[in-house]
Amino acid sequence: xxxxxxxxxxxxxxxxxLQNDQGFSRRLLKSLxxxxxxxxxNGTEETLRYILxxxxxxxxxxxxxxxxxxxxxxxxxxxxVYEDDAILIINKQQGIATIPSFKHQSGTLANGVLFHYEKxxxxxxxxxxxxxxxxxxxxxxxxxxxxxxxxxSTLQKQGKVKRKYxxxxxxxxxxxxxxxxxxxxxxxxxxxxxTVREDGQRAVTHYEVVRETxxxxxxxxxxxxxxxxxxxxHFSHIGHPLAGDxxxxxxxxxxxxxxxxxxxxxxxxxxxxxxxxxxxxxxxEMMEILSDN
Numbered sequence: 001x002x003x004x005x006x007x008x009x010x011x012x013x014x015x016x017x018l019q020n021d022q023g024f025s026r027r028l029l030k031s032l033x034x035x036x037x038x039x040x041x042n043g044t045e046e047t048l049r050y051i052l053x054x055x056x057x058x059x060x061x062x063x064x065x066x067x068x069x070x071x072x073x074x075x076x077x078x079x080x081v082y083e084d085d086a087i088l089i090i091n092k093q094q095g096i097a098t099i100p101s102f103k104h105q106s107g108t109l110a111n112g113v114l115f116h117y118e119k120x121x122x123x124x125x126x127x128x129x130x131x132x133x134x135x136x137x138x139x140x141x142x143x144x145x146x147x148x149x150x151x152x153s154t155l156q157k158q159g160k161v162k163r164k165y166x167x168x169x170x171x172x173x174x175x176x177x178x179x180x181x182x183x184x185x186x187x188x189x190x191x192x193x194x195t196v197r198e199d200g201q202r203a204v205t206h207y208e209v210v211r212e213t214x215x216x217x218x219x220x221x222x223x224x225x226x227x228x229x230x231x232x233x234h235f236s237h238i239g240h241p242l243a244g245d246x247x248x249x250x251x252x253x254x255x256x257x258x259x260x261x262x263x264x265x266x267x268x269x270x271x272x273x274x275x276x277x278x279x280x281x282x283x284x285e286m287m288e289i290l291s292d293n
Contacts, residue, residue, distance in 0.1 A: 036063030059209035070100035076112030086148040138262030151270035169240040169258035
């Protein structure tokens, strides 16, 4: 990563430039200094106390990143929507986990990304910013290195990484546009299931009906919070479970997975600061539900 110092930056400490102007966290700077990275000005290593001059070329070199315990490169097809030196956006297919776990160490999206990195000599590991459930399809954002991950994680906490979903639910909603504000917590006796409960974490879902058939409704959804299974739990709670979502009361007659797809992703690029927007069409198996009714 490299920047050319402009006149208005003259006299600033390198620390100030990296923290205040480029968004480096203290933790990231500490990692850079003590874990094998380099801070260079005009090709020479400098400390954070270096005073900047117009025309200085500041560059940062991160230490090689360690891959996760269960991650292994696998040749898994990826639908790459966009890629540059800082980020990777994938249109994830349904039926594939985002990251490996102790019980399921292979066949994940992250393993496919590692294979892509090795094939193209990209010296990074996988930093997932917007994770999707195994059976949810759509746009997924990955940061390529520690810097972009740090920036995007901060933006995400500030609500500046925006996602919109399409969901097909069973039945027709009386209220065609609304907000579901209901706390979500873990269901007693279950490791996986969540439920609406007063002592849970606040969860807010905005929705609008965009199409109806005799038996199903296509909704456009935006989350105000990001609880586990939030969309699935909220619509089951109001009596309209997602088609195919048998964990929360949906039927699998028309689709063999929850009918949920992240179709829109908007965020500020961590390096260029450009506002970026991406879209992914509704997948075939969800379109068929609407056409068969």
